[in-house]
Amino acid sequence: MLDLPDLPREGFVTAQDYVYARLRNAIMVGAVQPESTLTIRGLADCMGISPTPIREALRRLGSERAIELLGNRRISIPGMTPERFEEIVSLRRALEGHAARRALPYVSQVLIDELALIDDRMDGHVRAGDFDALTTSNHAFHRLLYTANPHQQAMPAIESVWLQLGPFQRRVIRDVRQFYLVDRHKEILRALRERDCGALVRAIEDDIRDGIQQAGQLVLAEDRG
Structure with a gap:
């Protein structure tokens, strides 16, 4: 069961920005293990939100090299060598x-x-x-x-x-x-x-x-x- 740390949602932050901030924080503090595989649906269910803002957040995190997009709606946390x-x-x-x-x-x-x-x-x-x-x-x-x-x-x-x-x-x-x-x-x-x-x-x-x-x-x- 995925356990993402809570992150307060302040003011009029959009769903997309909130999802990005929460996933980014989870990766930055190490709440997601290296080489673990996630799915858009699993993240959406964990956060109680639709898949659409999840996809955009993952695109942004991929551009920051925080995740790898594997296709078939799967996401991997890069391993370490x-x-x-x-x-x-x-x-x-x-x-x-x-x-x-x-x-x-x-x-x-x-x-x-x-x-x-x-x-x-x-x-x-x-x-x-x-x-x-x-x-x-x-x-x-x-x-x-x-x-x-x-x-x-x-x-x-x-x-x-x-x-x-x-x-x-x-x-x-x-x-x-x-x-x-x-x-x-x-x-x-x-x-x-x-x-x-x-x-x-x-x-x-x-x-x-x-x-x-x-x-x-x-x-x-x-x-x-």
């Missing part, structure tokens, strides 16, 4: 390092305080073992930082990478305590306060390495036996 994983993680480091560097001149103390509050919530999610909330808050932390740059163009590409990593990340997140021994967000906040661009980019790269890269490599090695 060591080569694909290395490519996606390398792209994430490059994109997010660039976005952080470009955002730094626009970061205010008010924004830093907001980031610190999100980081505090993340600490609570780790203690509670609520990894869906941890993933959501982690994305919120990084998104808030990168969009400090009013001219940024990187977020669509960054969120596409998050989508591609989401299903696999659910598999490896159980190892977060083993690898995430240093709170890299604290290092990010320190670099922002000190206006140290080099330290900021290093902290972003270390955050990605500790947050998913090392654990992901371990899981993939175990899969290969």
